[in-house]
Amino acid sequence: MHLPKGFRFSGVSCAIKTRPNTRDVSLVVLDESGVAAGVYTTNQIVAAPVVLSRSRTPSDSIRALVVNSGNANACTGTRGMNDAIAMTELVASQIGCRPEHVLIMSTGVIGRFLPMEKIRSGIVQASQVLAATETGFLDAVDGIMTTDAFRKTACLEMHCNQSDPIRIAGMAKGAGMIGPNMATLLGIIVTDAWLDPHSAQSLLKRVADHSFNCISVEGHTSTNDSLVLLCSGMASHRKPLDARDFDKFEESLTSLCIDLAKQIPDDGEGATHLIEIAITGAQSDADAHAIARNVALSNLVKTAITGGDPNWGRIVSAAGYAGVPIEPSHTHLQINGIKLFEFGEPIPFEASQVSQSIKSQKLTRIELQVGQGTGGAMHWTSDLNTEYVRFNSEYTT
Amino acid sequence: MHLPKGFRFSGVSCAIKTRPNTRDVSLVVLDESGVAAGVYTTNQIVAAPVVLSRSRTPSDSIRALVVNSGNANACTGTRGMNDAIAMTELVASQIGCRPEHVLIMSTGVIGRFLPMEKIRSGIVQASQVLAATETGFLDAVDGIMTTDAFRKTACLEMHCNQSDPIRIAGMAKGAGMIGPNMATLLGIIVTDAWLDPHSAQSLLKRVADHSFNCISVEGHTSTNDSLVLLCSGMASHRKPLDARDFDKFEESLTSLCIDLAKQIPDDGEGATHLIEIAITGAQSDADAHAIARNVALSNLVKTAITGGDPNWGRIVSAAGYAGVPIEPSHTHLQINGIKLFEFGEPIPFEASQVSQSIKSQKLTRIELQVGQGTGGAMHWTSDLNTEYVRFNSEYTT
Numbered sequence: 154m155h156l157p158k159g160f161r162f163s164g165v166s167c168a169i170k171t172r173p174n175t176r177d178v179s180l181v182v183l184d185e186s187g188v189a190a191g192v193y194t195t196n197q198i199v200a201a202p203v204v205l206s207r208s209r210t211p212s213d214s215i216r217a218l219v220v221n222s223g224n225a226n227a228c229t230g231t232r233g234m235n236d237a238i239a240m241t242e243l244v245a246s247q248i249g250c251r252p253e254h255v256l257i258m259s260t261g262v263i264g265r266f267l268p269m270e271k272i273r274s275g276i277v278q279a280s281q282v283l284a285a286t287e288t289g290f291l292d293a294v295d296g297i298m299t300t301d302a303f304r305k306t307a308c309l310e311m312h313c314n315q316s317d318p319i320r321i322a323g324m325a326k327g328a329g330m331i332g333p334n335m336a337t338l339l340g341i342i343v344t345d346a347w348l349d350p351h352s353a354q355s356l357l358k359r360v361a362d363h364s365f366n367c368i369s370v371e372g373h374t375s376t377n378d379s380l381v382l383l384c385s386g387m388a389s390h391r392k393p394l395d396a397r398d399f400d401k402f403e404e405s406l407t408s409l410c411i412d413l414a415k416q417i418p419d420d421g422e423g424a425t426h427l428i429e430i431a432i433t434g435a436q437s438d439a440d441a442h443a444i445a446r447n448v449a450l451s452n453l454v455k456t457a458i459t460g461g462d463p464n465w466g467r468i469v470s471a472a473g474y475a476g477v478p479i480e481p482s483h484t485h486l487q488i489n490g491i492k493l494f495e496f497g498e499p500i501p502f503e504a505s506q507v508s509q510s511i512k513s514q515k516l517t518r519i520e521l522q523v524g525q526g527t528g529g530a531m532h533w534t535s536d537l538n539t540e541y542v543r544f545n546s547e548y549t550t
Numbered sequence: 551m552h553l554p555k556g557f558r559f560s561g562v563s564c565a566i567k568t569r570p571n572t573r574d575v576s577l578v579v580l581d582e583s584g585v586a587a588g589v590y591t592t593n594q595i596v597a598a599p600v601v602l603s604r605s606r607t608p609s610d611s612i613r614a615l616v617v618n619s620g621n622a623n624a625c626t627g628t629r630g631m632n633d634a635i636a637m638t639e640l641v642a643s644q645i646g647c648r649p650e651h652v653l654i655m656s657t658g659v660i661g662r663f664l665p666m667e668k669i670r671s672g673i674v675q676a677s678q679v680l681a682a683t684e685t686g687f688l689d690a691v692d693g694i695m696t697t698d699a700f701r702k703t704a705c706l707e708m709h710c711n712q713s714d715p716i717r718i719a720g721m722a723k724g725a726g727m728i729g730p731n732m733a734t735l736l737g738i739i740v741t742d743a744w745l746d747p748h749s750a751q752s753l754l755k756r757v758a759d760h761s762f763n764c765i766s767v768e769g770h771t772s773t774n775d776s777l778v779l780l781c782s783g784m785a786s787h788r789k790p791l792d793a794r795d796f797d798k799f800e801e802s803l804t805s806l807c808i809d810l811a812k813q814i815p816d817d818g819e820g821a822t823h824l825i826e827i828a829i830t831g832a833q834s835d836a837d838a839h840a841i842a843r844n845v846a847l848s849n850l851v852k853t854a855i856t857g858g859d860p861n862w863g864r865i866v867s868a869a870g871y872a873g874v875p876i877e878p879s880h881t882h883l884q885i886n887g888i889k890l891f892e893f894g895e896p897i898p899f900e901a902s903q904v905s906q907s908i909k910s911q912k913l914t915r916i917e918l919q920v921g922q923g924t925g926g927a928m929h930w931t932s933d934l935n936t937e938y939v940r941f942n943s944e945y946t947t
Contacts, residue, residue, distance in 0.1 A: 198870030198878055228863055230895035263863020264896045329850070371849040373864070374871035452768040452849065452934070453726070453942055460943025466625055466660020467770070473595030474771035481595050498627035499661045537849070539936040545850055546857025 154287045154308055157320035157345035159184045159385025162289035163282045164296030167275025169223035169261070169268055178275030179296030181218040181341060182248055182283055187385045189215035189256060190353035192361045194378035200227035201237040202257040203379055209256055210381070211350035216250040218381060219279075220297045220339065221272060222326070224261040227376040236267045243273060247280035258339050258379045260299055260326065294324045297339050300544070301328045305416040311405045313398045316389030319346045321409055327417040329370055329545065338365060338417060340380035342410070346402055347386030347393050356403055357382045364410035367442070369534045370421040371541075372450040382406075414533070419515070421535025422544050426458050426511070428534050430519045432472075434485075435528035440477040444523055445532035447475035455537035458517050463507035465493045472523055480524035487520040551684045551705055554717035554742035556581045556782025559686035560679045561693030564672025566620035566658070566665055575672030576693030578615040578738060579645055579680055584782045586612035586653060587750035589758045591775035597624035598634040599654040600776055606653055607778070608747035613647040615778060616676075617694045617736065618669060619723070620658040624773040633664045640670060644677035655736050655776045657696055657723065691721045694736050697941070698725045702813040708802045710795045713786030716743045718806050724814040726767055726942065735762060735814060737777035739807070743799055744783030744790050753800055754779045761807035764839070766931045767818040768938075769847040779803075811930070816912070818932025819941050823855050823908070825931045827916045829869075831882075832925030837874040841920055842929035844872035852934035855914050860904035862890045869920055877921035884917040 164179040191210035193203050209215070219240055226233045241255035259267075279296075283289065294304045308322040327338035348356065361380055386392075394402055419427040430448050435441035448454055451471040457464040465486055472479055486494040489510040493502050511517050517536075535541075561576040588607035590600050606612070616637055623630045638652035656664075676693075680686065691701045705719040724735035745753065758777055783789075791799055816824040827845050832838035845851055848868040854861040862883055869876055883891040886907040890899055908914050914933075932938075 196867055196870040197876050198867050198881075225863070228866055228891065228894070228896060230893075232895075262861075263867060264891070266896075373848045373850045373868060376863070376867045376870065451770045452938075453770045456939050456942035459939065462943060464659075466622070466773070469625055470593060470595050470660060470773045471770060473593040473773065479594050484595075494625065494661070496627075497625070498629075499625060499663075537939055539939045541849075542853050542856065542934055542936045542939055545853035546859060 154290065155310055155320055156285065156287065156290055156322050157343050157385060159187065159345055159387035160343050161283035161285045162293040163279045163284065164292035164294065165275055165278045165282065167271045167278065169221055169271055176292060176296035177221055177223045178272065178279050179220045179293040180244065180279045180283060181293060181343065181383065183216050183383060183385050186214040186216055186254065187383055188213050188348055188350050188353050190350065190357040190382045192357055192380045194375055196374050196376050198228065198376050200225050200259060200377045201229060201233040202226055202259040203377060204234065205237050205241065206256045206258065206379060206381070209253060211354040213350045214254050215256060215383065216254045217244050217248055218256040218258070218341065218383065219244045219276060220258040222260050222297055222299050224259060224265055224267050225263045225377045226259040226267050227263040229264065229266055232266055236269055239269065240272060240276065243276045247277060256381060260297065260339055260377050263376060290322065297324065297326045299326060300422055301326050302420050305413055307409045307412045309405055309409055311401060315395055315398060316392065319344060319388045319402065321406060323409055323413050325413045325417060328420045329422045338378050340365060340413060342382045345385045345388040347389055347391045348384055349393060353382055353384060360403070360407050360410050363407050364414040367532050368414045368418050369446065369449050369532070370418055418533045418535040423538035423540025424535035425538055426517050426536040427515055428458055428517045428519060428536060430532040430534070432521055432523060433529045434483065434522040434524040434526050436478055436524065436526040437528040438530055441528040441530035443477045444472050444475045444479065445530045447471050448519065448521065449532045449534035452537055458511060459536040459538050461508040461512035463488065463493065463504050468519060468521065469494055472521060483524045485522040489518055551687065552707055552717055553682065553684065553687055553719050554740050554782060556584070556742055556784035557740050558680035558682045559690040560676045560681065561689035561691065562672055562675045562679065564668045564675065566618060566668055573689060573693035574618055574620045575669065575676050576617040576690040577641065577676040577680060578690060578740065578780065580613050580780065580782050583611040583613055583651065584780055585610050585745055585747050585750050587747065587754040587779045589754050589777045591772055593771050593773050595625065595773050597622050597656060597774045598626060598630040599623055599656040600774060601631065602634050602638065603653045603655065603776060603778070606650060608751040610747045611651050612653060612780065613651045614641050614645055615653040615655070615738065615780065616641045616673060617655040619694055619696050621656060621662055621664050622658045622660045622774045623656040623664050624660040626661065626663055629663055633666055636666065637669060637673065640673045644674060653778060657694065657736055657774050660773060687719065694721065694723045696723060697819055698723050699817050702810055704806045704809040706802055706806055708798060712789065712792055712795060716741060716785045716799065718803060720806055720810050722810045722814060725817045726819040735775050737762060737810060739779045739803070742782045742785035744786055744788045745781055746790060750779055750781060757800065757804050757807050760804050761811040764929050765811045765815050766843065766846050766929070767815055815930045815932040820935035820937025821932035822935055823914050823933040824912055825855055825914045825916060825933060827929040827931070829918055829920060830926045831880065831919040831921040831923050833875055833921065833923040834925040835927055838925040838927035840874045841869050841872045841876065842927045844868050845916065845918065846929045846931035849934055855908060856933040856935050858905040858909035860885065860890065860901050865916060865918065866891060869918060880921045882919040886915055
């Protein structure tokens with residue numbers, strides 16, 4: 154793993170989570186002030202750390218990001234906001250910067266006050282073990298996880314005209330409370346490219362719309378979703394990317410974020426399938442996204458895939474109530490490349506063949522054409538398994 | 551059960567459903583032509599019987615309604631439409647009326663052609679056993695059911711100024727594919743009141759908006775939802791209700807339809823809880839409905855109730871992404887009368903007490919105030935159980 158230059162990472166355990174020796178405080182620290190952009194939840198019920206980070210991005214003077222898992226610090230009122238501010242103050246005093254140059258994320262149970270004594274000791278400890286190494290990076294990944302079954306990371310290297318090779322590395326967490334509007338998803342992307350703060354901000358929004366905003370598990374938009382891009386500028390001595398490299402960077406960042414984003418429904422709580430939904434023929438891309446989302450959020454579609462059941466009427470009908478126009482007589486459906494429905498009429502197919510193709514692989518690909526328009530969209534989601542229900546019936550108790 | 555005057559009913563078995571001796575064709579026949587109104591699915595993928603019935607209501611000359619279960623006749627193209635027309639022709643020839651005076655509903659699996667030979671024999675048989683009796687009515691109820699675990703009926707008698715007592719009787723089916731826009735729900739309301747067709751139509755729409763449009767199981771709006779009101783006028787020799795009686799009738803019909811509608815999520819596939827959601831303080835009733843629907847459709851809320859888990863952050867956060875304004879600092883939540891969240895801040899509560907109150911009864915009542923407005927709404931839904939998942943993983947296979 155080739156990490157971008159200019160960052161150190163750590164992740165430590167301070168017993169916010171009840172399971173012993175589980176990392177729950179992570180730090181990402183820039184060697185020098187860097188550029189940061191952020192995209193946050195669209196929920197009106199917003200956790201304190203989101204309010205704080207949102208007010209501090211975009212920026213060209215960010216020095217650190219602190220994350221805790223196990224407690225979302227959401228629905229915690231004034232005390233929650235004071236706790237979030239205290240966390241950034243403590244990080245600032247540890248690494249020597251101003252508190253407003255520290256970003257913050259939290260994830261976990263909603264509605265409980267943070268155990269600040271534990272968190273203080275966690276931040277002090279995390280500040281002492283910062284490292285520009287893969288181990289440090291992976292410790293940080295562990296520290297942001299909650300119900301995740303596996304680590305979600307991605308990295309790439311991009312060759313440029315005007316600088317050393319640029320590196321991008323990303324980590325994400327999320328497995329439940331994942332709606333298509335940024336989910337209980339934390340995403341942290343670090344790069345040694347240099348962008349001006351406002352370009353970074355608009356770039357990150359575009360990238361999110363093609364990646365983290367195209368995934369869901371159950372569609373419940375969280376109070377804490379945060380995606381942050383941190384740029385050290387160390388690959389080019391802080392010289393901004395030229396137009397051609399910027400385009401190339403956008404392409405690379407998009408592909409890295411799609412890679413990271415897909416890992417989330419792939420790890421959906423209890424999921425046995427990653428469902429990829431490709432919509433074409435809609436009147437606009439926005440319409441296609443609305444249809445993809447509606448198909449993805451139908452428990453009937455999800456459970457059919459769980460059971461390897463070629464009950465395609467559920468997919469077609471889910472497209473019909475997305476609130477955007479479709480052309481039923483120009484609707485076509487394929488599952489895993491097998492045609493089931495064409496020009497609004499069923500076509501004969503071997504149910505056992507479709508069933509077998511669903512059951513024999515983790516990925517199920519749904520291709521739905523909904524008319525003759527040019528709008529298209531992709532969406533990734535999990536199936537819905539009894540394990541999801543069991544798990545989520547007993548989360549806080 | 552006091553049935554309204556002027557109707558005969560039947561329900562027979564013709565082997566559309568695979569389970570032996572299960573009724574799957576029902577008839578409701580008026581002794582003389584009557585008034586009919588209808589409210590149908592908002593899905594753009596619409597089953598043939600819905601297209602046909604929709605084109606025939608409102609009307610003052612309806613003689614019969616035929617229903618089959620076990621096959622939705624949806625996504626079946628031209629052949630499906632011809633089959634639906636043939637069904638109404640056959641009923642017309644059996645009872646002696648014009649085909650366009652026959653309404654039709656179908657429910658069951660999407661995307662399969664109707665077994666017309668079986669259905670023909672079913673309609674002939676059903677025409678021969680029509681009866682103005684409770685037995686006939688209950689046979690008809692059985693004939694419209696699919697995955698329902700119990701019959702859904704309601705009836706009432708209303709005293710009037712200008713006529714004999716008016717009776718209203720209703721039957722409904724539905725347990726899955728239930729969205730808040732009419733669900734895979736069939737509802738048939740018969741009354742011996744007399745209304746002009748256009749008043750009946752606007753009345754039924756208003757009533758549906760307060761009853762069948764306030765329920766969900768998983769929120770998947772079906773292709774076949776149909777609610778029909780049939781008026782024989784026999785209580786008043788076809789004299790329309792006066793203004794005061796009309797208001798009283800609307801009130802009675804609304805309460806009967808709420809009663810029927812609530813039975814549907816109460817019978818949600820695998821459901822162990824009926825969840826009643828009362829929203830207040832929204833900026834409008836429409837906003838309150840949107841919030842209630844969002845809370846109802848959250849799998850995280852549903853599974854928390856399944857597990858008796860007082861994870862109230864899921865409820866509050868679901869209100870925050872409904873796409874309509876709320877006031878977080880004036881948000882208050884009670885579950886089963888126990889306060890959990892007030893003025894946007896958590897308040898101490900005994901988790902085991904809330905858990906016990908959820909686990910000890912079928913009904914869970916969620917009361918959520920989202921601001922200081924005057925908008926309010928009610929919504930009823932099911933919890934989400936492993937049984938729902940198991941059942942829906944293996945529906946067609």
